Amino acid sequence: MSQQLTKIEPLYQPVDLEVSPATFSSEVEAEIDRHLAKYPVRRSAILPLMFIVQRERGYLDPAGVLYLANRLGLRTTDIWEVATFYSMIYTEPIGKYHIQICKTLSCKIRGAGAITEHCAKKLGIQPGETTADGRFTLSEVECLGSCGTAPMFQLNFDYHENLTPEKVDQILDSL
Amino acid sequence: MQIKAIGCEPLQLRRVHIENSRNIDVYRANGGYEAIKKVLNGMSPDDVINEVKKSALRGRGGAGFPTGMKWSFVPKDSPKPKYVVCNADESEPGTFKDRYLMERDPHMLIEGMLIAAYALTSKTTYIYTRGEYRYLIDIMDVAIEEARAAGLVGNNILGTTFSCEIYTHTGAGAYICGEETALLSSLEGLRGHPRMKPPFPAVSGLYASPTVVNNVETLTAVPDIIKMGGEAYQKLGTEKSGGTKVWSVSGHINEPGVYELPMGYDDMEKFIMEDCGGMLNGKKLKAVIPGGSSVYIMRASDIIGKDVRMDYEGLVAAGSSVGSGGFIVMDETVDIFESTKNLTEFYKHESCGWCTPCREGTDWLVKVFQRIADGKGRPEDAQLMLDLCDNIEGKSFCPLGDAAAWPIQSAIRRFPEDFRQHLVGIDE
Numbered sequence: 001m002s003q004q005l006t007k008i009e010p011l012y013q014p015v016d017l018e019v020s021p022a023t024f025s026s027e028v029e030a031e032i033d034r035h036l037a038k039y040p041v042r043r044s045a046i047l048p049l050m051f052i053v054q055r056e057r058g059y060l061d062p063a064g065v066l067y068l069a070n071r072l073g074l075r076t077t078d079i080w081e082v083a084t085f086y087s088m089i090y091t092e093p094i095g096k097y098h099i100q101i102c103k104t105l106s107c108k109i110r111g112a113g114a115i116t117e118h119c120a121k122k123l124g125i126q127p128g129e130t131t132a133d134g135r136f137t138l139s140e141v142e143c144l145g146s147c148g149t150a151p152m153f154q155l156n157f158d159y160h161e162n163l164t165p166e167k168v169d170q171i172l173d174s175l
Numbered sequence: 176m177q178i179k180a181i182g183c184e185p186l187q188l189r190r191v192h193i194e195n196s197r198n199i200d201v202y203r204a205n206g207g208y209e210a211i212k213k214v215l216n217g218m219s220p221d222d223v224i225n226e227v228k229k230s231a232l233r234g235r236g237g238a239g240f241p242t243g244m245k246w247s248f249v250p251k252d253s254p255k256p257k258y259v260v261c262n263a264d265e266s267e268p269g270t271f272k273d274r275y276l277m278e279r280d281p282h283m284l285i286e287g288m289l290i291a292a293y294a295l296t297s298k299t300t301y302i303y304t305r306g307e308y309r310y311l312i313d314i315m316d317v318a319i320e321e322a323r324a325a326g327l328v329g330n331n332i333l334g335t336t337f338s339c340e341i342y343t344h345t346g347a348g349a350y351i352c353g354e355e356t357a358l359l360s361s362l363e364g365l366r367g368h369p370r371m372k373p374p375f376p377a378v379s380g381l382y383a384s385p386t387v388v389n390n391v392e393t394l395t396a397v398p399d400i401i402k403m404g405g406e407a408y409q410k411l412g413t414e415k416s417g418g419t420k421v422w423s424v425s426g427h428i429n430e431p432g433v434y435e436l437p438m439g440y441d442d443m444e445k446f447i448m449e450d451c452g453g454m455l456n457g458k459k460l461k462a463v464i465p466g467g468s469s470v471y472i473m474r475a476s477d478i479i480g481k482d483v484r485m486d487y488e489g490l491v492a493a494g495s496s497v498g499s500g501g502f503i504v505m506d507e508t509v510d511i512f513e514s515t516k517n518l519t520e521f522y523k524h525e526s527c528g529w530c531t532p533c534r535e536g537t538d539w540l541v542k543v544f545q546r547i548a549d550g551k552g553r554p555e556d557a558q559l560m561l562d563l564c565d566n567i568e569g570k571s572f573c574p575l576g577d578a579a580a581w582p583i584q585s586a587i588r589r590f591p592e593d594f595r596q597h598l599v600g601i602d603e
Binding site for chain 1: 176256265266267268269270271273274299301305306307308309310342344345346347348349350361362363364365366367382423424425426427431432433464468501503505509514517518521524525527
């Protein structure tokens with residue numbers, strides 16, 4: 001019987017046993033403590049803490065995940081499980097400046113497409129890509145709640161609204 | 176962009192144009208924190224709930240459930256802590272009112288939350304704000320500390336036995352977390368999957384404790400209800416939809432913005448054509464989605480000359496609904512096939528993947544839309560899409576599935592010509 005079954009080859013798993021948890025300054029640790037104090041259950045702080053790790057390390061890397069697992073008393077799989085659900089949590093490196101162009105209906109009918117084209121041409125990358133120097137990542141995202149001031153993009157955490165190609169040039173050239 | 180009241184005295188937008196409107200002193204100088212004083216000076220929690228019931232305030236997040244009734248479902252004898260959670264995960268396409276309410280008048284939200292917490296005997300409250308609105312979380316944090324310094328947040332508020340904490344919490348980019356049970360999952364540190372109801376959050380919500388989740392606009396209505404009394408507030412609107420409503424208006428319109436109108440404002444055509452400055456570039460109105468992307472799309476012919484009343488009943492009678500109050504106005508240049516494809520891509524992206532009809536259904540819908548857009552439309556595709564919608568609507572775990580189906584169903588039925596040009600021989 002067992003011969004009839006497909007032989008299972010062990011999957012290649014890139015397990016890096018060398019990874020050790022990330023460390024942070026005492027100021028950042030204190031900031032993390034302030035978030036943890038808000039909740040009766042530590043796990044609730046997972047998203048605020050992920051944002052802090054991202055801010056400090058550029059993205060949520062395996063060392064950051066291990067840190068969060070230790071800090072929150074969870075398994076690393078629990079952290080990955082949550083991290084991969086939310087579009088603002090980055091598990092891959094991302095450009096220093098993340099341009100997120102809203103592509104949903106109100107922005108679309110007020111010219112979001114032209115803004116995307118302009119950014120793509122200017123930066124020489126397509127949505128979903130990062131420039132070779134790691135400075136810019138271009139993304140098209142869903143509604144950012146800026147429909148009355150369309151078209152718009154979010155540059156890291158800042159909203160830039162009522163965009164025109166000239167305004168985009170101004171913003172990007174000033175970086 | 177406009178921010179103003181039309182047809183009524185501004186309530187929720189009363190302070191938005193005052194300099195430093197975020198500041199606690201400005202808030203207090205303009206009627207702020209009077210309501211919480213009134214509550215703590217002799218109103219019982221039940222008195223507060225009764226005023227809110229009398230006000231006929233309906234939840235402004237989208238479902239329109241009566242707020243007072245929602246509050247009365249919280250069991251009084253529960254030994255567990257009770258939670259009030261503000262839903263500031265505003266993500267419904269076309270909706271941006273909560274953003275301006277929080278940006279311009281954060282103390283109004285704090286006061287509303289304090290009153291809700293008092294009514295529900297809750298000591299701990301959270302404001303769950305979508306991650307993209309980081310700047311609003313910073314604004315709220317500053318306002319909460321101002322209120323704390325003034326003895327309005329924390330222990331023994333205004334020297335009474337009432338104590339209440341308000342904490343800000345961040346989402347991280349997930350439309351589904353605007354659904355109240357998914358929001359609670361997310362606030363507990365899990366993936367934002369919705370939960371089975373019952374049990375309703377009022378009985379078993381955050382940390383399996385009694386919880387009320389209310390939208391920003393709902394909570395910010397509460398201080399005025401207390402100040403003027405539930406009955407007076409109700410009279411500003413209609414019998415079943417009390418008070419005023421804040422609408423977001425975007426798309427092909429001369430003056431997009433945030434507008435506060437009395438519930439039951441008598442003419443949607445006047446609102447679009449006059450109050451919001453009319454159509455951009457003098458083009459002809461083609462369609463309006465009046466309640467955020469999830470409601471039925473309306474034809475211009477269902478609005479022009481039809482005296483559509485702007486409240487829950489009026490919009491249902493006109494073939495759509497209030498939803499979150501996000502108007503998306505579209506002119507004659509818009510291809511409704513394209514606009515519906517755009518929204519379907521949104522729902523596919525935002526489907527949380529928990530249940531099969533929504534996860535697979537939205538994915539297939541996008542595939543069919545894309546194939547048609549690539550010029551490979553078949554005559555039977557309209558029916559295929561309607562069948563797919565049928566297999567999602569009412570069969571998915573939470574309302575996101577319905578919200579994905581409704582725009583498509585209404586668009587195919589109301590704008591068959593826009594679909595027909597992409598297919599041959601659509602069935603009407």
